[in-house]
Amino acid sequence: MRPETEAELAEMISAAKGPLHVRGGGTRQVGAASAGAVLETGGLSGVTLYEPGALTLVVRAGTPLAEVEAALAEDNQRLAFEPMDHRGLLGTQGEPTIGGVVAANVSGPRRIQAGACRDFLLGVRFVDGSGTVLKNGGRVMKNVTGYDLVKLMAGSWGTLGVLSEVSLKVLPQPETAACILIDGLSDAEAVTAMAQALGSPYEVTGAAHAPVGIDGYPVTMLRIEGFADSVKYRAGALCDLFSGHAVRAEHDPEAVAKGWRWVRDVELLHDRPGDVWRISCKPSDAPGLTAALKAEALLYDWGGGLIWALLPEGTDARKRLGAFGGHATLVRGSEASRRALGVFHPEPPAVAALSDGLRKRFDPRGILNPGLMSA
Structure with a gap:
């Protein structure tokens, strides 16, 4: 099934006699494989409103992410939360969609400074499990009463409703960027250095560490962005801050962008056999956790x-x-x-009860990606 309009989407869900496997671009095969008929959102495509001066974008959920980013780039703007492309890591095909990004709350290295996908959501339109069209939020940030459905839908993986349209806050592209590279740090030293950089006044927008980098040695990466003179000054200041180590600054825009795509898309783990785990933790706990993991390869992000x-x-x-x-x-x-x-990580009993209650409220028949988040 591939609806072309929100009304068709609502009709298909309302008429469904069994489970539905909700799919955007099919690039993120995470969770249990949902049984039932495939419901693709790719037909719900196109930018419905873009106001560069207001930093606001309204777009249908099935619109390819590349199309969204291209439209923003024409006005020198971007999605500040830097969504990851999972295809290389998961070995999948297809085109990521903006609805899939929102449904999975996909956020990249800049999350530590700018925030996550959900932090840039202004509004959503979606169809719940009964076939009812719901909307929440709008084109500006404001306080709401009742369920904050905008935040609730981000990271719900299509289990509460099928997104038909999303409204997003966008931001200008920076004039330039630089990357500070520190060689040879241990994992514990790297976490300390990243915390020091993120706590500095130099507005670091990315902080990552690979115990084994592209050249086979440990490398710690710090990104700064902004106006050229400011970036040059801050790059120098950060190099001075870590002058006791092997440190250098990369100013070539293409090299900087390539390096942070390497981090964003976890290219270190592409085409390598084994299972890939994503662990969210307190940064100061990270070195101890990785020592217990005894992993074959590691990449630290978000400091x-x-x-x-x-x-x-x-x-x-x-x-x-x-x-x-x-x-x-x-x-x-x-x-x-x-x-x-x-x-998915098991939820504490109280949280699990809340999650189950929400799913029953928005999908009383249990037909939207059933079991995906419980496995």
């Missing part, structure tokens, strides 16, 4: 608050980690791994 880990197929990262303040998600794994280990 250490996000860990990407490659483990042998079928290895349960959560057992190796033990109890910790965060969560671990199996992002890439075989069907056997997903069934045996589960994909």
Whole structure:
């Protein structure tokens, strides 16, 4: 099924006699494979409103992400939350859609400074499990009463409703960017250095560390963006801050962009056998957690608050980690791994009860991606 309008989408959901597998571009095969008829949102495509002066974009959910980014680039603007492209990591095809980005709350390295996808959502339109069209929010940030459906839909993976349209705040592209590279730090030293940089007045917009970088040695990466003179000054100041280490500044725009795509899309783990886990934690806990993981390869992002880990197929990262303040998600794994280990981190009983109650409220028949987030 591939609706072309919101009305068709509502009619298809209302008439459904069984489970629906909701799919955007089909690029993120995370969670249990939903049984039932495939419902694709790609027909709901196109920008319906773009006001560059107001930094506002309204777009149908099935619009390819590349089309959205191209439209923004024409006016020198961007999605500040820097959504990741999962295709290389997961070995999938298709085109990421803006609705899929919102449904999974996909956010990249800039999240640590600018915020996540949900922080840039102004409004949503969606169809719930009964076929009712709902809308929440608008074109400006404002306080709401009742359910904040805008935030609720971000990261719900199509289990509460099928997005038909989203409104987003966008931001200007910076004039230039630079990357400070520090070589040879241990994981603990890198987390300390990233925290120092993020706590500095130099407006760092990315902080990542690879224990084994492209050249085979540890590298810590710090990104700064803005006006050229400001970037030049801040790059120098950060180099001075870490002058006790092997530090250098990269100012070539293409090299900087390529380096941060490498981080954003976790290219370090592409085409390597094994399961890939995504661990969210307190940055200061990261070195201890990775020591317990004994991973085959690692990448730290968000100053250490996000860990990407490659483990042998079928290895349960959560057992190796033990109890910790965060969560671990199996992002890439075989069907056997997903069934045996589960994909999403188990929720505390009280939170699980709230989640189940919300799904029953918005999808009383339990037909929208059933079981996807419980496995």
